[in-house]
Amino acid sequence: MKKISLSIFIFYVFFFLLSFKSIASNCEFQMADMNWPSATLMANVDKFILEEGYGCRVELIPGATTATFVTMNEKGRPQVAPELWTNSVAEPLQKAVEEGRLFSASDGPITELGEGWWVTPDTLKRNPQFKTVLDILERPDLFPAKEDPSKGAFIGCPAGWGCQLSNQSLFIAFEMEKKGWMLVDPGSKAGLDASMTKAAQRGDNWLGYYWSPTSLIGKYNMKLMDFGVPFAGSENWDSCISKGPEVCINPKPSAWTKSIVKTIVTPDVKEMHKVMKYFSKRIFPGEVMNSMLVYMEDNQAQGIDGAITFLENFYDIWVNWVPKEVAQNVKEAL
């Protein structure tokens, strides 16, 4: 009996110490570690700088865009999404910001980014007449689908991603079915990557959805196609195209909406002024991000490895994000 009560006592002391520690740091939160490389890199860089430089405690929580957004909005955690692509959650995000449940800590954590339809460099080399997406859509025969070679394959966005709905709408808007195309659902990011990588490595023609900054875009020098039509207004995009064919009956052809990436935080973190200041200054130049992603891919680096390499090699960039003593702390911790 004594033994049991002693162990319970030790247990309590242990927990007391644990909770004491977390109260003492006063800067403890969860951060979304989203499941694509640039977001992972960013989350790990943030974690390293905030922990080593500012003495915070940051726990990384894996998750995809929609799931992360929903739990942030409903449960208030994770408290930070470092790289949230807001297009797919535009309306609920706006509502959440108006209601004071979420805040933007940075409106452009990465420069030069975007989503759209890409082709392999070999496609353009063989077909210099392709100037825009509209030109490509006339030639489905050059992009034969594996499962039905009489049709052209357009590789859309993985099932359940926000962009899946937009691609389905655009597929209808450009009347691609009538022109002889089929929309291939790659099922997952692994599927989409494999499909593009295989085409790029073998020099095949490939038309599909992708986004930058990403290592694959940088590595295979993929070409973003101009849509050949202007952006047909945010009304058309936000309340029709991005809602998918079930809601959007008459989508108008449109260029891809300008991608907006934000660092989103909950009210808890908004009170942490140092952290907010850091987020507002933390901007990755697009080419640096691309080169880091190619490095991570070539070396099969995990997020934390990439973060350390970034901090080691790009001191001139991140030193401007933080006060001097913080930079000193981070440098010593490397």
Next chain:
Amino acid sequence: MIDFFTEFPEISRSGLRDIKNAIDNAFRSFSRSYGESIENFFDPLLWFLIWFEKLLVNTPWPIIMLIIASLCYLGSRNWKLPLAAILTFTLIGYLGMWEDTMSTIALISVATLLCIIIGMPLGIWMARYDRVQKTLNPLLDVMQTIPIFVYLLPVLMLLGIGKVPGLIAICVYAMPPIIRLTNLGIRLVDKDILEAANAFGADSKQRLIEVQIPLALPNIFAGINQTIMMALAMVVIASMIGVRGLGIPVLQAIQNQYLALGLMNGLAIVALAIIFDRSLQRYGERLQKYNAGHKND
């Protein structure tokens, strides 16, 4: 010295990176030089899968229902199962999942068939030679536990996304039970009975076909049951590499927290599993009874 005990002595970062890079580059060049021909090798299988799926999707639904009900009846010799099947499929069709269900049935039936055709002989082989069992067992362990995308990525690089990699993923995961249980069933056959068969002058082929397999049937059918269940459990994974079917809406539902959509498609997968399994199990039971009766004559 303390460091040695607290930090595991590990290979240097650059050394590890070189190993990883070497493996990756070797595979990349392999894929570039042989990818095309490996793809061509699997093309007939792909055509068959596409043909079968088209057949199921394009056949008018009443005919499909009739075929399914009669297959269920042939399997079970009982009116309950066909009735349940018709009810289930009516519900599936009514809820708008007909086409996805047909795609899934096409893939799963080919996968199950393939697993049985390859798995049963392997199980028999394993039961006859201890050495084969010793070599195959760890391999089966690998097949059942290795995270799917670990071997799927190289397959995707070679074959691209689509049905064939999906079929491979399903078979790798779903084949071990039929192999293991065939092996087990045959090994569990009573030694005395085998001796009796020997005494009647049965050669090893007769012994296998007339004695061992019939007596192992309960275990073999348990293996088939597991194979079907595991194949259907892999439907969602197959959809992650671009296979059409009930898995796609499930993925959509998971990503977006669409409870109803996920539940409906998930339950449709369950329903398929149960219908598949029950008809085969009843068929198996009748087979055993027939065998038993046959011997008493």
